[in-house]
Amino acid sequence: MKISKIAEVLRADVLCCEENLEAEVASACAADMMSDVLAFVKDHAVLITGLCNPQVIRTAEMMDIVCVVYVRGKVPDAMSIELAKSKNIVLMTSKYRMYQACGILYGEGLRGGESRI
Amino acid sequence: MSEQTRISLEFDVEGDNFVSAGKASEAVKGNLKMLGLPPTIIRRAAIVMYEGEINMVIHAKGGKAYVDITDKDISITLKDEGPGIENIELAMQEGYSTAPDAIRALGFGAGMGLPNMKKYSDNMEIESEVGKGTTVRMKINIQPDSEGQQQ
Ligand SMILES: Nc1ncnc2c1ncn2[C@@H]1O[C@H](COP(=O)(O)OP(=O)(O)OP(=O)(O)O)[C@@H](O)[C@H]1O
Ligand SMILES: [Mg+2]
Numbered sequence A: 001m002k003i004s005k006i007a008e009v010l011r012a013d014v015l016c017c018e019e020n021l022e023a024e025v026a027s028a029c030a031a032d033m034m035s036d037v038l039a040f041v042k043d044h045a046v047l048i049t050g051l052c053n054p055q056v057i058r059t060a061e062m063m064d065i066v067c068v069v070y071v072r073g074k075v076p077d078a079m080s081i082e083l084a085k086s087k088n089i090v091l092m093t094s095k096y097r098m099y100q101a102c103g104i105l106y107g108e109g110l111r112g113g114e115s116r117i
Numbered sequence B: 001m002s003e004q005t006r007i008s009l010e011f012d013v014e015g016d017n018f019v020s021a022g023k024a025s026e027a028v029k030g031n032l033k034m035l036g037l038p039p040t041i042i043r044r045a046a047i048v049m050y051e052g053e054i055n056m057v058i059h060a061k062g063g064k065a066y067v068d069i070t071d072k073d074i075s076i077t078l079k080d081e082g083p084g085i086e087n088i089e090l091a092m093q094e095g096y097s098t099a100p101d102a103i104r105a106l107g108f109g110a111g112m113g114l115p116n117m118k119k120y121s122d123n124m125e126i127e128s129e130v131g132k133g134t135t136v137r138m139k140i141n142i143q144p145d146s147e148g149q150q151q
Helices: A003-009 A034-038 A054-062 A078-087 A098-107 B023-034 B039-059 B113-120
Strands: A013-016 A027-030 A045-049 A067-070 A090-093 B006-014 B062-070 B073-080 B123-129 B133-141
Touching: A003 A067, A003 A090, A003 A098, A013 A078, A027 A098, A034 A054, A034 B039, A034 B113, A045 A054, A045 A098, A054 A067, A054 A078, A054 B023, A054 B039, A078 A090, B006 B023, B006 B039, B023 B039, B023 B062, B039 B062, B039 B073, B039 B113, B039 B133, B113 B123, B113 B133
Parallel strands: A027 A045, A045 A067, A067 A090
Antiparallel strands: A013 A090, B006 B062, B062 B073, B073 B133, B123 B133
């Protein structure tokens, strides 16, 4: 799914790296705990989170995550946005709650990628 | 990479600083990218280093990170003089965490760091003494036969 499509279906405001909106994401991961994100390895993923600190961006960078969606209308601090810009990670904020945002993306065909249990 | 490739990196990791936490891992990832290593290897090294770095920030008031890259493997050593781990077997269990609520609010303390480090490294050893500190050694093989092993 194109990042632009994610922004559209989640009615999200894009906060930075608009130039990457046409990039594709292959899977999604939703978490508020960064170690849960780090337990998930998938290429070109989008992270959906309610957590707003710079560690979210650092975690995303470690995992080669290309886009972060903040739910419940949250907006990250300036430092997060700067960091994301330097790492070329698209940030966007959506009014939807986590459950809704995930449901919408799933319904649009974006899957979680297989997890190894 | 050539036979003689050997890069040694050293970092000071500051305790309780959540703005700088992850910088050492970021630098290591940059180096591995520059060396043109396979993306899975890079990501695994980045994950284990980052989890270990964060652990030193959260649990040990900081420490030192040493990274050795050869054409065979990536060795990561994280050394701190923090409180130590009383029961390593327990600490290795998924979900076990002593992190306080303030740390959880930052997105850490799921008790998944050490299990992740074990899962994504080819070899991991923990040495710890209560009151003295903790040393974690991890190795990631670069050779092709190890590549498909743990993704
Ligand atoms: N360097 C360290 N010094 C002292 N104690 C540590 C250290 N690393 C880990 N521990 C102890 O081991 C526990 C488990 O660590 P682990 O990394 O698995 O989880 P966590 O750090 O609590 O949470 P998460 O990694 O999911 O954010 C910690 O809660 C802490 O008690
Ligand atoms: Mg941890």
